Amino acid sequence: MAVRRLVATLTLCAVGATDSCGTAAGWELLDANRTALVVIDAQQNFLDKLPLAQRASLVERIAFVMKVAKAMELPILATAEDYAEGGSNPPMHPSLSALLPAGTRVWNKLVWNLYGQPDIRAAVDAVAAARGVDTFILVGLETDVCVAQSALGLKSAGYRVVVVEDAVATPPPHHAAGMLRMRDAGVTLTNAKGVYYELVRDVPTVARVAREIGGAPVVGEDAAPIEGCASDYTL
Template sequence: MPLIDRDDSALVIIDVQSNFYPPTRLDVDRQRFHDVVRRIAWIAQVADRLNIPVVVTEEDPAAGGHTVPEIREALPAKAVTLPKNAFAVWDNPDIAAALEATGRTTTVLVGIETDICVAHSAIQLHDAGKRVVVVDDAAYSPGPAHERGLRRLTGQGIEMLSAKELFYDWTRTIAYADTFHDTHAELPVPPGVRL
């Protein structure tokens, strides 16, 4: 597979909502969840600086709440936020239309949950002929469900990258990466990402 082309990429942030994981469900995974949220916020900011379209989904926002503030505040002004009623983004006509409107054929997925909404989205997009990349350290399910989701995706031939790998695919050269860092020094590098 070729490197991920920033000019052919669209970023989809799936269901990172305020009420999706109440504190009682995060007792064991609280730090891992918050690290994932920080990585997603950073990826959204990188996408903004590189003019990569961003689509945000919110599953049943009346019950699940809206996108968490840390990510919402990092979104580009042009980001599109849409409600999601089917687990796979591609099975939601408004979201599919928003993705098609970008004109991009590579869909980069981050969000929750790895084993359900991220997996369903990746598989359906892949079946629709899109190139699909899941950022494995910017996706979350509690406990062993995350690893099960990643195994399923790998078995389906879905590409996996870390947030760091995605950044370097999008920037491609030492000069461009250095220029990006110099120009956007205000972007804090998230936990677990060493640039």
């Protein structure tokens, strides 16, 4: 019987259907106590490659997820590609860096897969160990390169990875290919609204978070807030 249970557990682990292997299964609701946010390369030079109509709304979506993460006290890590002195790129977008918790370091990322850079890998693992984190939410740029490679790198290390599909982007037509690559690798795909409701879970928390993030943000000139089952305090 013990052997049968072991075989069953290993089988379920292999398909991501259980957390018996130490990380949350892909279908489980997000648990704020076990989750961290990673903001990847949200820099103006990458934003400038996107269609003009997409840029502001993407920044607002990323900002929204960051605000919710802060309100729910999730650890936040941030990277910017090759931005340090002498680097070729600008720093993190100022409206987003302003949302980082005080003292948060923006890691100077020189690889596509953030988990492949030793100092960033150490920071990720330190957050996981200190806070009991086994799940990382990813937002930022670019979907098919740094986001996808970082997602696969984190997943290979045993973490559950959740990518917010409307808070990541890449120049067309490559977004869909990046999303498919991650989905096929077992990465959980969701949207900003889904992340919000999975983290807050109940009406009292919705009300508290809405107060802390300043109400219901609106994305795009003609966009209205997305209404949810409990309130309209989401994008």
